[in-house]
Amino acid sequence: MNKWIKIALRNILKNRRRSFVTLLAIAMGFAAVSLFRGYIHNTYQGLRQSAIRGEGLGHLTIYKKGWLEKGKIDPDRYMFSQEEIQGIIDIVEDDDDVILATPQIHISGLVSNGNISTIFLAKGVKPSDDKTIKGAWAALRPVKGDALGKKKPYGVEMAEDLARHLNLKPGMDGVVMATTLDGQMNALDIEVAGIYDTGSDATNDKYMRFPFAYAQSLYDTEKADRLAVLLDSWEKTERARNRLLSTLSKAGLQCEIKTWNELSLFYSKVKGMFDMIFMFIFSIVFIIVVMSVVNTMGMAVLERTREIGTLRAFGLKRRGVSLLFAIEGALLGFLGSILGLVLNIVVWAVIRAIEPSYIPPGVSTPVPLIVNLVPQTLLNLMVFLILLSLVAAILPARRAASLNVVDALGHV
C-alpha cells in the first residue's frame, strides 16, 4: 500500500501547477464551509443562550394540557393551581438532570407614566429563580438600576425603549392596568427598579418583568400559566422532555411540554435561514471539489495511459489501477483539506485580532463577529472531502482500469 501512496503523492507533486489549482479549490472550499460553519455555530450558541437564559425560557416549559389551544379563551381553567405547581416542582426537581423548576405567569395590559399610556407584555417571575436561569448571561445584558428583588415587591424591570417612550428612569413610578381573570379592570402602582435591553427591536418597546406574586395580584389569581425548567445541559432537552412527560402523566398531571427551540421563534427562523445558506454554500463547494478532482484525475489518466498499460502488463489487476487513482484522489482531498485547515485558522486568527462587529436585522445592539473553531466539524469536513475526492476520482479511475492493455501501451 505504501508503494501506491508514494506513486500517487509523487504524481501529485510532479504536476505541481495542476495539483496546486485543485488543492486550492479544495482548500478554499474547506475554508469557506468550515468558517461559515464556525460562524453559525457561534451564532446558534449565542441564540440558544439568548433563548434559554436571556429570554428566561429555560430548557423546557410545562403547560397544563389544553393551555396552548384554549388558554386565551378560558385562562383560569388551564392554569396551574398552587397545589399543582408544588406537585410539579416536587416531581420535576427530583429528576437528576433538572436544576430548577419555577412557576411563571405571562400578562399584558397598559402601562402609564400618568400622562401617556402604552401596551406592555410582561412576565411574572420569581426573582431568585430568574437569576439562576440567567446565570452568567445576566452580565451580557446588565440591568441598569436594581434587578427584581424582595426589597421592592412592586419594583419592576422595564425594557429600554418602553422606558424611553414613557420617559421613565430607575426609581420613578408608574401605573399598570390589566383585566383580571374574572374580567374586572385592575390597576397597580409600579416603581421602575431597573431598565434592561431585550436585544430585539421587536420587544424592546413593550417588555417588562414583574415579581411573580405582583403579576399574580394584577391578574387577581394565585395560579401560574407555566413552569420553566432549567436543565444542566441543553443537549439533554429532548430526552428530559419525554421522561418528564411520562413521569408527570403517571402522577396524574396532564401536561404539555415545549422545548426552548420550539418556543423561540427567532432561533428557529434564524437557524432555518442559516441552515439553508449553509446548504447552498456546501452544494457549491461540493460541485467545485467534484469537478476539480474529476478534471485533474481525468487529465492524469489521459497522460499516464502508457503507464497504466505497463502496470497492467506487469500484473497489476484492474482493481489495482482503480485503487492507484482513487488513492491519488483521496490524497488530493487530504492535502487540500490540510491547506484549507491552515487557511481557516489564519482567517479565524485575523477575525479574533480585529474583532469586527455588526448589527443583525431586528437586533438593537451591535454583536461581535465571532467564528468558532469546532474540532469535530473540522474533522468531519476533512473526512467528507477526502471521501468526496476519492469518489470523484473513481470515475476516471474506472476508465483507466477498463483500458485494453494493448491500446494503453500504444497510447501516445
Next chain:
Amino acid sequence: MLLAEMIDIKKDYFLGETVVHALRGVDLMIDKGEFIAIWGPSGSGKTTLLNLIGAIDEPSSGQLFLEGQEVKRLSDNKRTELRNRSIGFIFQGFNLIPVLSALENVMLPLEIRGTSSSEARDKALSRLDEVDVSDFFRHRPDKLSGGQQQRVAIARALVTNPSLVIADEPTANLDTGTSKKIIGIMRDLNEKEKTTFIFSTHDQRLLGQVERLIRLEDGKIVDGGGKK
C-alpha cells in the same frame, strides 16, 4: 519442454469498416530456454504476435497455450496473474514509471505480487547489478541514458524470474553499439538462467546473435515457425 503453443492463430483489427488481417493463421511452438527473434518488415504482424504470446491481447480465432493453459479460457484476473508470475516485458520505449527511481521500477513487479519491500529490494538490486546499472539505482528514468533505461527495463522484466521475456523492438531507440550490448545482456541471461527470450526486430545486424529466427510476412510465418 514446451512453453507456448499457437495453433492457427488469426487476429483481425477493425479500422472503421476496414478489416486489417494482422495475423492470418499462425502455428508456432516455443520451448523453454529458447532465444528467438521475430523479424520482418513493418506491418508484418510482429508486435501483434508478441502481444498475443504475452497474454495482453486475445486472438480473433485459434488457440494459444501458455504453460499448458489456454489463455482464452482465463479470466482477466487470472491472465493478469499469469503475466505477473511467468512473463516479463521489455518495451521499445522502455516504459519506466517516471516518478519512481531505477530501483523502485525494478521492485514494482514484485511488489504487485505482494513480495515484501526488503525482499523486493534485494532482488531488484541484484538484477540491476547483473545488467550493470546498480550505480544508478537511485536515479529517476529522466536522469538515465536510453541504454541505461533499457537495462533497467531488462532488470524489471527479469526480477520475478519469469519463464518468458517478451521484448518488442527493444533496441529500436538505441544506437548500434548499445543495441548489441543489450542483446548481449539478454543472450547471457538466457544462457545463464535458461529464461526464454522472444523479441522482435527489423535490425538485421542483430540477427547473428540469435539461435532461432522467425520471419513474418503479411501476418504469416514464412520461415522458422517449426521447432529447431
